[in-house]
Amino acid sequence: MFSLTVSRDGAVPIHYKSFDGNTTDDTTHIQIWENLRRIANRSDFIYVADSKLCTREQMQYLATQGGRFISVLPETRKECGWFKNWIRANTVRWEKLLRRPDHRRPHSGATHRYWGFESPMPSEEGFRILWILSSQKRDQDADRRQQRIQNTIEALAKLKSRVGRGQLRSKERITEAVQGIFEKYHSVQWFDWKITVQEQTSYRQKGKGRPGKKTKYVRQLRTSFSFEAMPNGERIRADATVDGMFPLISNIDAQHLSPRELLLKYKYQPYIEKRHAQFKSVLQAVPLWLKLPHRVEALMFVYFLALLLNALIERDLRAAMKTQDIPSLPLYPEERKCRHPTTARLISLFSNQQRHVLSDAGKEVKVFTEPLSELQQTVLRLLAVSSRLFQ
Numbered sequence: 001m002f003s004l005t006v007s008r009d010g011a012v013p014i015h016y017k018s019f020d021g022n023t024t025d026d027t028t029h030i031q032i033w034e035n036l037r038r039i040a041n042r043s044d045f046i047y048v049a050d051s052k053l054c055t056r057e058q059m060q061y062l063a064t065q066g067g068r069f070i071s072v073l074p075e076t077r078k079e080c081g082w083f084k085n086w087i088r089a090n091t092v093r094w095e096k097l098l099r100r101p102d103h104r105r106p107h108s109g110a111t112h113r114y115w116g117f118e119s120p121m122p123s124e125e126g127f128r129i130l131w132i133l134s135s136q137k138r139d140q141d142a143d144r145r146q147q148r149i150q151n152t153i154e155a156l157a158k159l160k161s162r163v164g165r166g167q168l169r170s171k172e173r174i175t176e177a178v179q180g181i182f183e184k185y186h187s188v189q190w191f192d193w194k195i196t197v198q199e200q201t202s203y204r205q206k207g208k209g210r211p212g213k214k215t216k217y218v219r220q221l222r223t224s225f226s227f228e229a230m231p232n233g234e235r236i237r238a239d240a241t242v243d244g245m246f247p248l249i250s251n252i253d254a255q256h257l258s259p260r261e262l263l264l265k266y267k268y269q270p271y272i273e274k275r276h277a278q279f280k281s282v283l284q285a286v287p288l289w290l291k292l293p294h295r296v297e298a299l300m301f302v303y304f305l306a307l308l309l310n311a312l313i314e315r316d317l318r319a320a321m322k323t324q325d326i327p328s329l330p331l332y333p334e335e336r337k338c339r340h341p342t343t344a345r346l347i348s349l350f351s352n353q354q355r356h357v358l359s360d361a362g363k364e365v366k367v368f369t370e371p372l373s374e375l376q377q378t379v380l381r382l383l384a385v386s387s388r389l390f391q
Contacts (some may be wrong), residue, residue, distance in 0.1 A: 002300055003028055004275060005036060010315030011271035015039060016304040018297045020170070025052035030061050043067050046252070046270050054249060056125055063127075063251045073247040079123055083131065084242045092117050096131055097260045098267075102136075112136045116259035123135060123249055130248045130259055138244025145190070145239065149231055152187040156229050163226050164334050171195055171225045180226055190236050191231035200224065275307055282310065282344045310343040313383070317341055320382040330375060355391065 001023055005015040015035055019028060034085060037043045043066040053059065053071040094115035102110040112135055119129035142293050143323060159168075159177055167173050175195060183189035199221055206216040212331075248266055250257070280284050281308050290296050317338065321329070328337035331345045338345060353376075356368040369391040372380070380387055 001025075001028075002279070002303075003032060004272060004279075004304075005032060006272050006275055006311070008265075008268060010311060010318070011275060012311040012315060013269075013275060013304060016300070018300045021364045025050075026055050026058070029053050029058045033067060037065075037067075045093075046265060048265055050269070059125055059127060059249075061249070068250070068252050069308060070248060070250045070252070070262060072266075073249045077123075079119070079121065079129060080247060082121065083119055083129075083247070084245075086120075087245075088238060088241055095259060097132075097263050114263060116263060118254065118259065119247070127249050127251050128253060129260055130250070132246055132248060132263060134244045134246070136244075137246065141243040142240065145236070145243075148185045148187045149190055149236070152185045152191065152273060153231070155181045155185070156227075160226065164224055169225070174225055174227055178229070190231055190239065191229050192232050193227060196226045196228055198224045198226065225359055227367070275311065277346070278310060278342075279303060279305060282342075283307070313343045313346065314341065315384060316384075317346070317379070317382055324382070326382075329378070349376060351380065 001019040001020060001021055003017045004013055006012055007014050015032065017028070017032060017035070029047075029052070033047055036045070036047070045068070047053075047062065047067060047069045049069065049071050051072045051074045053069060054077070055073055059069065059071075061067075062317055094117050096113075097116045098114040100112045100114075102112060114135070115133040117131045117133070119131055121129070123129055156178070159181065162168055163174060168177060178193060179188075182191065200223075202220045202222065204218050204220055205211055206218050209215075248262060250262060252262070283303055285303060288299070290299065321327075321341075328339045329341055330336065331338040331341055331349060353372075354370050357364055358366045358368070372391070377387060380390055
């Protein structure tokens with residue numbers, strides 16, 4: 001397991017740790033935080049982590065050692081269920097915190113909006129809980145629920161067409177199949193369903209021979225099973241009232257960190273996911289058959305250095321662009337503008353640059369270098385690298 005920590009300034013990797021693959025995430029944060037405290041020579045930095053931090057032991061340890069943290073409260077915690085039930089019966093005055101343009105659709109004019117509400121009840125450990133309402137997540141939650149309901153209805157319809165044939169004859173088999181569909185799409189909370197029983201009566205002649213006036217008949221009752229399932233509109237509407245909400249937990253009170261500031265610090269966390277993405281894409285980390293653990297650790301250390309260099313180059317270039325008021329560089333194909341250059345894009349820009357050395361009897365006679373383009377010279381200037389030294 002590769003654990004990575006980045007700084008707020010440019011998402012620069014400042015610490016990594018390789019753990020045994022059987023190590024669970026919710027047992028690593030104390031050790032990581034202690035290492036960061038030694039690196040920073042202080043403990044009052046803000047430690048932003050995923051929901052694996054939210055164990056009583058880890059959060060209380062950081063708090064008692066002078067640490068400050070921000071994390072996402074897991075949905076499995078009972079504080080989440082309590083608040084969602086509470087909000088359905090109470091009016092909440094959401095505070096406007098943030099408004100951001102949709103960077104994935106820059107020309108659409110769409111924006112993402114965020115509201116905040118301080119939970120009236122702290123966590124079991126006594127820590128602050130801030131509920132966030134996101135317009136983007138609200139739309140995503142509604143779309144996901146609708147898709148899961150639709151998939152469930154389609155699967156139930158196919159199942160019902162097969163009821164009464166093959167193995168789908170008994171009550172137990174039908175119940176198992178229906179519950180399997182609900183488990184697959186995680187949709188049982190939105191449906192009412194039941195097993196239905198149908199009885200068919202038929203009569204059979206008692207004894208042999210041609211039927212007559214005195215022929216007796218035996219009544220036979222045949223029982224068959226099926227099911228009925230319908231979406232529950234009331235429960236769906238109740239579930240929709242909590243769309244877009246997620247809880248943040250922190251030991252920093254509102255006097256020292258406002259809801260807006262807390263949200264902004266948490267929203268920077270996805271940049272670490274970008275570093276992990278570079279680990280697999282740009283650096284092309286692939287499975288390797290290494291027998292000894294220290295070889296695995298050595299390889300991860302090399303990858304950490306590569307990530308560090310990538311981040312530092314990106315940060316220096318973007319900082320220079322901001323200082324010199326350069327909004328973008330034509331680094332994409334067809335000279336399309338790039339607002340946030342990456343190191344991989346810069347390496348690609350110089351990938352075809354060639355240098356030839358003419359030698360005679362082991363002595364250098366002449367060096368031939370390709371001329372640098374205007375864009376290449378601009379990039380080197382922004383990175384404070386001499387063109388002569390580069391060549």
